[in-house]
Amino acid sequence: MSAAEGPLVVGVDTSTQSTKALVVDVATGRVVASGQAPHTVTSGAGRESDPRQWWDALTEALRQCGQAAHEAAAVSIGGQQHGLVTLDTHGEPVRPALLWNDVRSAPQAHRLTEELGGAKFWAERTGSVPAASFTVTKWAWLAEHEPEAVRAAKAVRLPHDYLTERLTGQGTTDRGDASGTGWWASGTEAYDEEILAHVGLDPALLPRVVRPGEVAGTVRESHDLPFSKGTLVACGTGDNAAAALGLGIRPGTPVMSLGTSGTVYAVSRRRPADPTGIVAGFADARGDWLPLACTLNCTLAVDRVATLLGLDREAVEPGTGITLLPFLDGERTPNLPHASGLLHGLRHDTSGGQLLQAAYDGAVHSLLGALDRVVDEDADPSAPLLLIGGGARGTAWQQTVRRLSGRPVQVPEARELVALGAAAQAAGLLTGEDPAAVARRWDTAAGPVLEAVERDEETLARIAGVLSDAAPLLERGTDTA
Ligand SMILES: Nc1ncnc2c1ncn2[C@@H]1O[C@H](COP(=O)(O)OP(=O)(O)O)[C@@H](O)[C@H]1O
Numbered sequence: 001m002s003a004a005e006g007p008l009v010v011g012v013d014t015s016t017q018s019t020k021a022l023v024v025d026v027a028t029g030r031v032v033a034s035g036q037a038p039h040t041v042t043s044g045a046g047r048e049s050d051p052r053q054w055w056d057a058l059t060e061a062l063r064q065c066g067q068a069a070h071e072a073a074a075v076s077i078g079g080q081q082h083g084l085v086t087l088d089t090h091g092e093p094v095r096p097a098l099l100w101n102d103v104r105s106a107p108q109a110h111r112l113t114e115e116l117g118g119a120k121f122w123a124e125r126t127g128s129v130p131a132a133s134f135t136v137t138k139w140a141w142l143a144e145h146e147p148e149a150v151r152a153a154k155a156v157r158l159p160h161d162y163l164t165e166r167l168t169g170q171g172t173t174d175r176g177d178a179s180g181t182g183w184w185a186s187g188t189e190a191y192d193e194e195i196l197a198h199v200g201l202d203p204a205l206l207p208r209v210v211r212p213g214e215v216a217g218t219v220r221e222s223h224d225l226p227f228s229k230g231t232l233v234a235c236g237t238g239d240n241a242a243a244a245l246g247l248g249i250r251p252g253t254p255v256m257s258l259g260t261s262g263t264v265y266a267v268s269r270r271r272p273a274d275p276t277g278i279v280a281g282f283a284d285a286r287g288d289w290l291p292l293a294c295t296l297n298c299t300l301a302v303d304r305v306a307t308l309l310g311l312d313r314e315a316v317e318p319g320t321g322i323t324l325l326p327f328l329d330g331e332r333t334p335n336l337p338h339a340s341g342l343l344h345g346l347r348h349d350t351s352g353g354q355l356l357q358a359a360y361d362g363a364v365h366s367l368l369g370a371l372d373r374v375v376d377e378d379a380d381p382s383a384p385l386l387l388i389g390g391g392a393r394g395t396a397w398q399q400t401v402r403r404l405s406g407r408p409v410q411v412p413e414a415r416e417l418v419a420l421g422a423a424a425q426a427a428g429l430l431t432g433e434d435p436a437a438v439a440r441r442w443d444t445a446a447g448p449v450l451e452a453v454e455r456d457e458e459t460l461a462r463i464a465g466v467l468s469d470a471a472p473l474l475e476r477g478t479d480t481a
């Protein structure tokens with residue numbers, strides 16, 4: 001491999017299932033080294049991870065990057081959104097982090113929405129109506145169920161803040177990730193004291209919100225990573241905002257990410273405020289907005305169906321009349337936190353491959369239902385949908401999105417767009433460039449475009465019909481949910 005042309009930066013994606021690190025050449029965008037290490041997430045009623053595992057995984061991912069990581073001039077960390085990290089006076093976790101896909105705080109989400117002026121108030125104030133994913137609902141859940149943990153918490157962080165702070169020794173976050181807490185007011189771009197007081201959270205426990213382009217700190221001495229003391233650390237951001245940076249998207253370009261979560265989003269110049277709660281009105285990592293819809297059941301749910309059927313994930317067969325709503329983890333879009341998976345239309349001649357295809361259809365239907373709401377009204381409806389995340393590598397995912405969206409689908413060749421976005425943010429600190437412009441210079445969105453095919457309206461209508469007819473079942477859930 002030839003020598004790097006420019007300085008090197010490290011971009012990190014600490015997502016739900018693993019932490020990935022890339023060492024990137026600032027001049028060309030070439031990935032000169034990469035590493036990845038897994039985390040564990042609890043199963044059962046909740047979804048929790050020990051933040052110290054994220055640090056260990058970061059250490060391991062950087063070790064896999066070898067010498068290149070030692071040469072990095074700047075680093076930035078993108079991470080799974082919303083997770084509640086509570087730290088004691090020594091900066092140690094008080095308890096495991098409550099993750100974005102933990103639906104135990106659904107009653108708190110409902111209660112907080114009602115107590116503070118309803119869905120319209122929340123949408124206008126914070127950009128989003130809080131679902132169980134939002135950090136504020138997790139803090140309320142903790143206060144109710146583990147008040148001793150709340151009393152012991154001397155700092156409250158998001159996953160990417162936790163790792164950034166261990167690098168710099170400074171408690172920082174950014175507007176992108178702060179906008180997913182439920183206690184950051186999108187109109188004033190500041191912590192919302194009324195909401196914080198309502199949930200009994202002292203603002204002094206929260207990190208400083210670093211402005212886009214501002215340095216979060218420098219690497220301190222006491223750590224076991226390959227960076228030299230004084231290496232620049234960018235503010236980082238939530239994983240979806242990082243991927244938006246990593247693709248260098250402009251308003252009007254829709255993105256669908258297929259990973260542990262499914263997301264659809266676009267950059268917008270207008271501050272979102274959707275009182276239906278379907279669209280979360282996130283800030284992006286630059287100064288614009290990132291209206292986004294998110295599902296809890298995406299690649300893991302479909303892979304689980306494939307495993308249950310004893311099939312490879314690509315072994316799909318076309319079928320008619322079978323509907324599978326893959327809500328194995330409850331669901332956020334549509335907002336059915338207590339739902340479980342539901343199958344309708346099973347016949348003697350239904351094949352396993354048809355059932356598997358129905359799981360893909362169900363997962364993609366939920367995301368496409370929100371697509372038109374996240375893209376500005378004046379956006380070109382024939383613009384390709386950018387497909388990213390682990391699932392974007394799968395043919396069955398690509399073809400399902402193509403058939404159910406009726407749009408051209410572009411699959412970037414670059415794989416780790418969250419880590420690349422973080423790398424672009426780190427590069428921006430060194431060069432003074434806008435990170436999105438860095439990503440465009442690196443041509444990160446380049447990849448084959450699958451032409452549009454006629455939209456499969458029949459399947460979309462059938463799934464919508466089952467969703468509507470099964471509403472009482474889906475709202476009630478099961479005893480074990
Ligand atoms: N070739 C592939 N085809 C389909 N799905 C894939 C493929 N490779 C990985 N995946 C899926 O990608 C998921 C991980 O995606 P990723 O975006 O890394 O998730 P996350 O960021 O949430 O940890 C896995 O759950 C796996 O099912």
Ligand SMILES: O=C(CO)[C@@H](O)[C@H](O)COP(=O)(O)O
Nearest residue numbers: 015016080081100259260261
């Ligand atoms: O909750 C959301 C967005 O609101 C999720 O998108 C999380 O940010 C988790 O991301 P992945 O681990 O699936 O990338």
